[in-house]
Amino acid sequence: MILRAALFHLFLFCASQILAINITSDPGNDSEGVIHVGLEGPVSLVCALDTQPEEELVWLRHDAVVRLEDGNKKGRSAVCVTPIHEDNGAMFTCYQKGNSTVRASVTLNVTFAPNISGSEEVTVEEEGVLVLECDIRANPLLSSVTWTLNGSLVDLRAGGFTVINNGLTSQLKASKVEKSLHEGMYQCTVVSPMYGVRNKLFQVTTTGKTLKFPLGPIIAGVVVVALTALFAVVSRWKKITKCCK
Numbered sequence: 001m002i003l004r005a006a007l008f009h010l011f012l013f014c015a016s017q018i019l020a021i022n023i024t025s026d027p028g029n030d031s032e033g034v035i036h037v038g039l040e041g042p043v044s045l046v047c048a049l050d051t052q053p054e055e056e057l058v059w060l061r062h063d064a065v066v067r068l069e070d071g072n073k074k075g076r077s078a079v080c081v082t083p084i085h086e087d088n089g090a091m092f093t094c095y096q097k098g099n100s101t102v103r104a105s106v107t108l109n110v111t112f113a114p115n116i117s118g119s120e121e122v123t124v125e126e127e128g129v130l131v132l133e134c135d136i137r138a139n140p141l142l143s144s145v146t147w148t149l150n151g152s153l154v155d156l157r158a159g160g161f162t163v164i165n166n167g168l169t170s171q172l173k174a175s176k177v178e179k180s181l182h183e184g185m186y187q188c189t190v191v192s193p194m195y196g197v198r199n200k201l202f203q204v205t206t207t208g209k210t211l212k213f214p215l216g217p218i219i220a221g222v223v224v225v226a227l228t229a230l231f232a233v234v235s236r237w238k239k240i241t242k243c244c245k
């Protein structure tokens with residue numbers, strides 16, 4: 001009986017703690033306090049103290065204090081957020097000033113499509129470096145990212161390609177471009193569980209190598225010098241060996 005009474009009181013105590021402060025949102029939040037919203041937003045959050053309407057409220061975005069107008073602090077306080085990509089996962093917390101044990105939080109889940117479309121013309125020098133990039137940021141996360149060349153999957157080994165996905169972009173790179181291996185129509189294709197399939201095209205053409213220096217004459221000159229030196233040593237060597245005999 002005593003234990004039960006104690007538990008009951010504990011429950012009441014916790015309930016009053018939870019109910020003392022309350023965030024309502026538009027659009028509404030689910031039971032875990034997550035608000036699902038697109039980039040078009042906006043989201044309005046209203047925090048209210050049930051029992052002490054004279055107390056001031058404080059808002060945090062993660063750990064940073066949100067600046068509030070004077071009339072927007074006592075007993076009830078509203079903030080409005082127009083979500084951007086970086087607000088995905090942002091946690092907003094409201095608490096009673098001077099007593100942060102009384103607090104409530106909500107988290108934004110900002111859903112947005114991958115920004116992939118259209119086509120681009122890319123020109124690359126032979127023996128140069130080819131770099132193609134697709135923005136792969138999306139929420140929910142993409143279920144696949146693929147690169148094709150002329151309609152078939154890019155053969156990483158044959159073309160000396162590397163693909164790096166860092167969570168922000170997918171980068172296809174070839175470091176020594178050859179016309180026969182690398183020219184053509186590239187496409188990056190992503191699949192989003194919410195927004196479906198998206199593509200971006202890259203029409204890649206190669207141009208002949210332009211020499212930064214007149215390498216030809218320099219090489220010829222170096223060869224002449226080297227050969228002259230070699231002949232000098234050889235003929236001298238003959239003399240040296242002769243006199244040693």
Ligand SMILES: *[C@@H]1O[C@H](CO)[C@@H](O)[C@H](O)[C@H]1NC(C)=O
Pocket residue numbers: 017020098099101102
């Ligand atoms: C904070 O508020 C709770 C609930 O109203 C109260 O029980 C507690 O004593 C307060 N703490 C301080 C430091 O004022």
Ligand SMILES: *[C@@H]1O[C@H](CO)[C@@H](O)[C@H](O)[C@H]1NC(C)=O
Pocket residue numbers: 034089109110111139140141
């Ligand atoms: C956000 O919502 C999407 C789609 O409902 C879900 O896949 C994802 O896990 C959620 N992310 C977070 C951080 O809750």
Ligand SMILES: *[C@@H]1O[C@H](CO)[C@@H](O)[C@H](O)[C@H]1NC(C)=O
Pocket residue numbers: 149150180181182183184185
């Ligand atoms: C891709 O197709 C174009 C046009 O048909 C062709 O010129 C090019 O050589 C092809 N690229 C590869 C790597 O096969």
